[in-house]
Amino acid sequence: MNFSTTLPIQIFIGYDPSEHEAYEVCKASIREARMRDPWSLFGDNDLIVNRLYTKGIHGWYREREEHQSTDFTYTRFLVPYLCGYEGISIFCDCDFVFLADPEELVDKYFDSKYAVQVVKHPPYVPRSQVKMDGKTQHTMPRKNWASLIMFNNEHPKNKQLTFEYVNEHMPGRDLHQFKWLDDEDIGALPLEWNCLDDYYLLENPKAIHYTDGGPWFENYKQTMYSDKWYEVKEWMQRHDTNEE
Numbered sequence: 001m002n003f004s005t006t007l008p009i010q011i012f013i014g015y016d017p018s019e020h021e022a023y024e025v026c027k028a029s030i031r032e033a034r035m036r037d038p039w040s041l042f043g044d045n046d047l048i049v050n051r052l053y054t055k056g057i058h059g060w061y062r063e064r065e066e067h068q069s070t071d072f073t074y075t076r077f078l079v080p081y082l083c084g085y086e087g088i089s090i091f092c093d094c095d096f097v098f099l100a101d102p103e104e105l106v107d108k109y110f111d112s113k114y115a116v117q118v119v120k121h122p123p124y125v126p127r128s129q130v131k132m133d134g135k136t137q138h139t140m141p142r143k144n145w146a147s148l149i150m151f152n153n154e155h156p157k158n159k160q161l162t163f164e165y166v167n168e169h170m171p172g173r174d175l176h177q178f179k180w181l182d183d184e185d186i187g188a189l190p191l192e193w194n195c196l197d198d199y200y201l202l203e204n205p206k207a208i209h210y211t212d213g214g215p216w217f218e219n220y221k222q223t224m225y226s227d228k229w230y231e232v233k234e235w236m237q238r239h240d241t242n243e244e
Contacts, residue, residue, distance in 0.1 A: 007087035008048050009106055012079050014072030014093050015053040021216040023051070023094040025229060028236035033098045047103055052076065052091070062167040070094075076146060077166045077175045080153040091149045092207075095214050097229050100206040105150055105193060114187035115155040116178065118145045119194035126212065146176045147209055148194045157181055197225045 011030065015023050027049055034047070052072050054060045062074055076091045083089050088106055109117060121144045151158065160180045169175060178186055195205035198212060201224065208228050213220035215229050 008046050009103060010048045010050060010079075010083055010087065010089040011102055012050045012052040012076070012082070012089060012091045013096075014070060014076060014091070015051045016071040016094065019070070019094050019216065021233075022210075022214055025216075025233050025236060026092070026094050026096050026098070027051075028239075029096070029098040029232045030102060032232060032235050032239075033101045034103070050082075052079075057082075059163070060167065065172060068172075074166060074172055074175060076149065077161050078163065079149070079151050080158040080161050081163055081166070083151075083153045085153050085159060087153050089151045089153055091146075091151065093147045093209065095210040096148070097208045097210075097225075097232050098206070099208065099228065102207075104206070105189065109187075109189055110150065110152070111187055112152055112155070115152055115157045115181050115185040117150040117152075117187035117189050118178075119148060119189045119191055120145060120186075121191075121194070121196070124199065140173055140176070142177045144194065144196065144209070144211060145178070147211070148189070148207070150189065155185070157185055195225070197223050 013023055013026050030047075030049060052075050054071050054075055057075060057078065060075070065073075068074075070093075072093070079089050079091050088110060090102055090105065111117070120142075123141070124143070157180065165180075166175070174180075190206075191200065192202050192204060192206045194207060194209050195202050197208055197210045197214070205225070208225045210220065210223070210225075210229065214223070215221050215226045215233075220226070
């Protein structure tokens with residue numbers, strides 16, 4: 001890891017009231033992974049988990065768009081701003097379950113020459129026209145690249161992600177396609193850190209992404225990796241980690 005700061009790593013989990021349970025399980029999965037993963041050499045103070053919700057962002061004024069599927073569709077791009085353009089941060093959608101400590105992402109793969117690092121999913125066709133609770137499934141270049149982002153908050157090009165820019169830039173999909181960056185500013189992370197449920201069957205996934213929908217929705221109770229989600233939920237209930 002070639003980075004000088006000693007600031008804690010910050011993780012931002014996108015929050016939407018319609019997926020509250022998914023958010024809680026995602027948050028619990030981080031804690032469980034850190035408790036059992038031998039990679040975790042540090043205490044909880046070295047990693048801060050944040051809920052990313054528009055109601056908690058003072059002055060947020062971007063109007064919800066017709067095809068916007070979640071509350072955090074665009075707020076994820078405020079992460080460098082919210083961190084004062086300092087340190088390293090990770091964003092993930094709430095429909096993730098971590099099976100390994102996210103700190104491993106930083107310790108093994110962070111490279112300060114990149115503004116962001118993501119899993120560069122190959123182009124694919126969604127299995128259905130709808131996802132989650134009946135929301136329309138959209139296809140676009142770099143689909144799902146922005147569902148897990150490791151930000152180098154101090155990279156000069158991320159200074160373009162001002163509060164006004166993220167609120168006002170149109171079309172919004174430019175943000176999801178990282179068009180404020182050049183291709184060489186986007187680093188790659190291993191596929192196992194954004195394993196798309198029902199699309200990838202991996203021997204040792206590090207994080208499962210229930211991109212079409214997860215067990216908190218009636219139509220997705222049984223999926224390829226649903227057992228991992230149920231295991232974390234049971235662990236969460238045993239350890240009473242549900243705080244919100």
